[in-house]
Amino acid sequence: MQEVDFLVVGCGPAGGTAAREAARAGVETLVLERDPVIGAKRVCAAGLRPGFCEDFDLPRSIVHCDPPTISVRGLSGRRYDFATVGNAHTTTREELDGTIASLARNEGARIETQMLFRNYVADGERTIVEYADLRSGERHKVRARSVLLAQGSSARFAPKTPLEYDAWSAGLITCYQYRVYLERPAIDETYRILEMHYYLTESGRNVIAWMFPKRDHLSIGLGIQGKYSGKDLRAELDAFLPTVQERLFPGIGYTVREEGNLLYGGAPRPRISHGNVMVAGTAAGLVDATTGEGIHEAAFSGRLAAQTVADARRGRTTAPAQSYEKALKDVFYGRLRHRHKLMTFLERKPVRFDVLFDHIARTPRFATMLQRDRNDFSLGEWMYLYAQAALFSIRAIRA
Numbered sequence: 037m038q039e040v041d042f043l044v045v046g047c048g049p050a051g052g053t054a055a056r057e058a059a060r061a062g063v064e065t066l067v068l069e070r071d072p073v074i075g076a077k078r079v080c081a082a083g084l085r086p087g088f089c090e091d092f093d094l095p096r097s098i099v100h101c102d103p104p105t106i107s108v109r110g111l112s113g114r115r116y117d118f119a120t121v122g123n124a125h126t127t128t129r130e131e132l133d134g135t136i137a138s139l140a141r142n143e144g145a146r147i148e149t150q151m152l153f154r155n156y157v158a159d160g161e162r163t164i165v166e167y168a169d170l171r172s173g174e175r176h177k178v179r180a181r182s183v184l185l186a187q188g189s190s191a192r193f194a195p196k197t198p199l200e201y202d203a204w205s206a207g208l209i210t211c212y213q214y215r216v217y218l219e220r221p222a223i224d225e226t227y228r229i230l231e232m233h234y235y236l237t238e239s240g241r242n243v244i245a246w247m248f249p250k251r252d253h254l255s256i257g258l259g260i261q262g263k264y265s266g267k268d269l270r271a272e273l274d275a276f277l278p279t280v281q282e283r284l285f286p287g288i289g290y291t292v293r294e295e296g297n298l299l300y301g302g303a304p305r306p307r308i309s310h311g312n313v314m315v316a317g318t319a320a321g322l323v324d325a326t327t328g329e330g331i332h333e334a335a336f337s338g339r340l341a342a343q344t345v346a347d348a349r350r351g352r353t354t355a356p357a358q359s360y361e362k363a364l365k366d367v368f369y370g371r372l373r374h375r376h377k378l379m380t381f382l383e384r385k386p387v388r389f390d391v392l393f394d395h396i397a398r399t400p401r402f403a404t405m406l407q408r409d410r411n412d413f414s415l416g417e418w419m420y421l422y423a424q425a426a427l428f429s430i431r432a433i434r435a
């Protein structure tokens with residue numbers, strides 16, 4: 037059986053960042069990735085929060101556009117524009133995940149593609165991971181000191197095991213996206229905004245739709261909670277498309293590449309470590325349910341996992357998985373739980389989306405604070421935040 041220090045499953049932003057930073061710290065690292073080409077199959081709008089490339093030491097060459105504005109619309113259709121704190125970025129997952137993986141390899145991580153993780157079992161102080169080589173069909177085992185599971189929204193854990201989360205399936209959102217390749221550029225404004233639309237289908241289901249600009253195409257897509265067939269999603273997207281097209285690229289010819297995928301929009305997994313095993317990124321449920329943003333959370337959780345594994349090798353912690361869970365719960369985990377509660381509250385009566393946008397538009401300080409990725413607020417800021425949340429709740433309940 038192979039032996040490795042740190043085994044990572046999945047080479048998205050969580051697994052790739054963990055591998056890169058652990059290998060840089062001198063930890064022997066192996067990544068098992070199911071896909072043949074890293075990032076090529078990831079369906080994503082690939083919007084990155086301001087400062088992402090600097091925070092994760094990634095080249096600016098992966099950035100397509102730097103939109104300074106997020107434009108949102110609720111049920112009323114009224115448009116609200118919010119300035120981002122610093123410019124947001126857009127990219128593609130081929131470039132993002134592929135670049136992180138190649139930087140991880142440069143640091144010495146071994147990344148094996150077409151390897152499908154099957155399960156893990158504890159083996160004393162180690163963990164044995166079983167996986168299948170998709171090229172040969174052979175099954176293999178590897179014994180690792182620490183394991184990071186970062187398989188994204190397709191992560192499943194066996195029933196009645198500690199990492200299982202009953203509410204996981206209910207949090208899944210079915211998504212459909214068009215990559216729209218235009219014959220000539222859209223109007224200039226298109227490349228300066230990230231658009232989000234919150235509305236209802238004819239049958240009363242909540243929809244989040246978006247338009248994110250890229251260098252050579254526009255990502256236009258939508259997500260609906262629960263299972264939805266590809267045919268029905270495509271019909272919804274075709275109904276949404278003209279609302280963007282008529283404003284941003286009227287009369288311009290285009291071709292479309294269609295993509296579908298699952299997004300997780302529930303609450304974070306209650307437990308994200310067990311024995312020597314840690315869970316990161318979307319597999320841990322680390323997604324902002326109000327926007328679908330999860331790349332930053334994925335990369336950050338990968339970084340924390342790498343740090344705790346490196347600390348363990350230096351004798352600074354004896355239980356890295358538990359240190360990881362604690363460190364993660366000290367940062368944005370609480371915010372993501374609140375965002376999920378907020379989204380549930382809004383979706384129960386979707387007219388509340390407009391109330392929220394209106395409230396944020398009237399209170400720029402509140403808008404700025406909501407964009408902070410950590411809850412490191414002063415006492416005064418907490419009081420301000422709670423006061424604004426209370427005012428919004430009163431207005432929303434009355435709506």
Ligand SMILES: Cc1cc2nc3c(=O)[nH]c(=O)nc-3n(C[C@H](O)[C@H](O)[C@H](O)COP(=O)(O)OP(=O)(O)OC[C@H]3O[C@@H](n4cnc5c(N)ncnc54)[C@H](O)[C@@H]3O)c2cc1C
Pocket residue numbers: 045046047048049050051068069070071075078079080081082083084151152153154186187188189190191211212213257297298299316317318319322323328329330331332334
């Ligand atoms: C339509 C859509 C739009 C989105 N838009 C945005 C956005 O604009 N901005 C944003 O921040 N977030 C966005 N997200 C969310 C974002 O995609 C995720 O939060 C992010 O990809 C999570 O990264 P991850 O590394 O945890 O998982 P993933 O990126 O899903 O990576 C998981 C990796 O694990 C591999 N894998 C899965 N199962 C196995 C297995 N059994 N064995 C081996 N490998 C396996 C996969 O092939 C994949 O490479 C969007 C999601 C969707 C679906």
